[in-house]
Amino acid sequence: MLEYSQETVNATFMSIVERLTFMFGEPMNKDDLDTEAMDFTLARMSFVGDMIGTLSVAVPTAITAEIAANILGLEAEDLSDKAMLDDALGEMLNVVCGHIIMDLIGKGANFKLHSPEVLPVDESMLVEMLASSDFQGFELDDSPALLGLKLES
């Protein structure tokens, strides 16, 4: 497993999410995250170049409308189109990813981001993320979130 600064990743994630969605986050031990009886949505994307890997973020499906609404400057109750909610979550990940790569490598980095994919999380996926050392837990405005960075080179 390639090494990177988890502190840098965490700080960049929280900073960008706050600027984009006005949601405040803090790192949390995955064992302390309350994920019971929650459906989650996962956005993930790969990148290549000076750094090759995959970045993923999983949030409760229930807050995807709030995320989209805050990015778009609309009311969450006015947003119900799943495609729009997925697109907003994917875009949040896209912005986070670009910043994380440049904060880890520097502004001279050469990299290409692939389009994010957004999918529902089943129970086995959630268990795997909670157990994986690639994933870090967060609390975003009282909601659990998982951020996973897996580097291949």
Add this chain to the structure above:
Amino acid sequence: MAFNILIVDDSATVRAVINKALMLAGVDMNLAYQAGNGQEALTVLENEWVDLVFCDISMPVMDGEEFVAKLKELGIIDSIPVVIVSSAGSEPRLARLKANGVRDFVQKPFTPERIREVVESVMGVASNA
């Protein structure tokens, strides 16, 4: 003077956010076109008069770098200003884009104020804000 603006991004969210930022920034917009990738953007440019393009880098089918290179090949990059809007704006990439004629760069996430600043700089006019 009201501008015809083309917003190029594969994310509908981003296209809506840029559109909203332009309005909040008080940019005098006549028409706002949208495209999901560089290829769609070229089709818009073939059929419509556009004064300014905001374009992402990472897009399927034809990405931002390919789109800008095409505009340069067509000899129109100097007459249709292009501003890149991206989170993937590393220095080597921005240098390549500027060498190909891109006028400015807006890093995501951005504020309406930054959008206004760029429009005023690129188009040489003050907005209504």
